[in-house]
Amino acid sequence: MTNAKEQASGMVAGLDIGTSRIVAAVRSGESETVNAQLNAFVALPHSKMTESSLNRENIPHSAADGQIIVYGNESARMADLLGREIRRPMTRGVLNPQEPESLAQIEELIEAVLGPKGEGAAKVCFSVPAPPLGGDDNLTYHEATIRQILGELGYEDVRAVNEGVAVIYSELEDTNYTGIGVSCGGGLCNVAMAYMSVPVLSFSTAKGGDFIDASAAGVTGELVNRVRLAKEEAFHFNGHYADKVQQAISVYYDDMIQSVVQGLKEAFETTRNVPKFGRAVPLVLSGGGAMPRGFGERFEKAMQGAGLPVAISEVRLAKNPLETTARGALVSALSE
Ligand SMILES: Nc1ncnc2c1ncn2[C@@H]1O[C@H](COP(=O)(O)OP(=O)(O)OP(=O)(O)O)[C@@H](O)[C@H]1O
Ligand SMILES: [Mg+2]
Known part of the structure; x- marks a missing residue:
């Protein structure tokens, strides 16, 4: 246990290493800040002018081998302007083995969201996905590599927290950290249950936002990125859809919800x-x-239809769904 005085002197951070976005919740002294970047990059031909523009705008980037690599939020706009796809260091919740350069890119992104480490003790707790039901995906490589990267960045006190558990730490203080946490991300949906924080x-x-985008694009002939934007900007559950893309999104959204609810049912039935x-x-x-x-409401309805063996008092939405995991990881870092 670290005492409060020690905590106040150093930086403590919760880090959400997500397939779509990397988010840091940083506590320094009394202040808490949250920074997020798209977990993506794009390579541009090198030019001095581009480089100095990026420098002036404080946009995360690096230059090597006649190229400039732009990371994070700005990469999507750049890729769109140039008619290219963004590249992504992770897929389905873990580091993407198809992107060999991904380690260097993800290190840059982590550094960008965490900000300067400063002097003195610094502690980080990062989120890791849970294995799929009944299978054991190799999460060891992913977790060990993120640890290594944080070590290289100078963080000595590094721990990992399960993503669903981080959701519980962030949102369920009022029930003494008893309940179920669900995170519907880009690569995966993560689910955890805790009893008094245990x-x-x-x-x-495996069905997350990327699955919805790719599947809806497949049946409508739209570009995946277009579908993603249409989903983020306009999608909502209303029962009837005049627009073909919105209708396709609703079909795969229901599929994602069913996977989570059926997963919960199976987990309850098979966990002793x-x-x-x-x-x-x-x-x-x-x-x-x-x-x-x-x-x-849609989720609640699916749950009622499934007849779960555990009584649910309420289904609530996290206060800020895009920051929940990082904030929960920070709670975890601060508590040890
Ligand atoms: N306003 C919105 N409406 C609908 N979907 C959204 C919205 N904003 C973001 N998304 C979707 O949420 C997903 C990203 O969520 P999140 O940032 O929680 O994922 P992640 O933590 O990076 O991924 P994972 O946890 O699976 O590794 C993407 O599929 C994105 O399209
Ligand atoms: Mg996530």
Whole structure:
């Protein structure tokens, strides 16, 4: 246990290493800030002028081998202007083995969101996905590599927290960290259950926002990126869709929700020591996928239809769904 005085002197951070976005919640003294960057990059031909423009605008980038690599939020706009695809260091919740350069890129992005480490002790807790139900994906490589990167950046006190558990730490203080946390991300949906902050089960499902985008693009003939924008800017659950893309999005959204609800059911049925809570527990929805209007109601309806063996007191939406995991990781870092 670190005492309060020690904490106040150094930087403590919660880091959400997400497939779509990297988010840091940083506590320094009394102040807390949240920074996010798109977990993506694009390579441009090198020019002195471009480089100095990027410098002036404080846009994360690096120059090597006749190229400039632009990272994060600005990469999407640049790629769009140039008619190129953005490249992504991660896929389905973990580092993407198809992108060999991804380690250098992700290091830059982590540095950009964490900001200057400063002198003195610095502590970071980062999120990791849960394995899929019934399978064991190799999460070891991913977790060990992120640890290595943070070590190279000078962080000595580095820990990992399960993403669903981080959601519980961020949102369920009022039930003493008892309940279910769900994060609907780009690559995966992560689910965890805790009893008085002790994790009792967790799993991930492979259907996240990227699945919705790619599937809806497949059936409508639209570009994946267009579908993503149409989803983020205009999608909501309303029952009837005049627009073909919105209708396709709704189909795959329901598919994603069903995977999570059926996963919960299966997890309860196959986990031996599912605690007898003795009372109904809340379920929190977070992640970018939880943003569309009507998502909570839709999720609740699917849950009622499934007949879960655990009583749910309420389905609530996280206060800021895009920051929940990072904030929960910070709670975890501060508590040890
Ligand atoms: N306003 C919005 N409406 C609908 N979807 C959104 C919205 N904003 C973001 N998204 C979607 O949310 C997803 C990203 O969510 P989030 O940032 O929580 O994922 P992540 O943590 O990076 O991914 P993962 O946890 O799967 O590794 C993307 O699919 C994105 O399109
Ligand atoms: Mg996430």
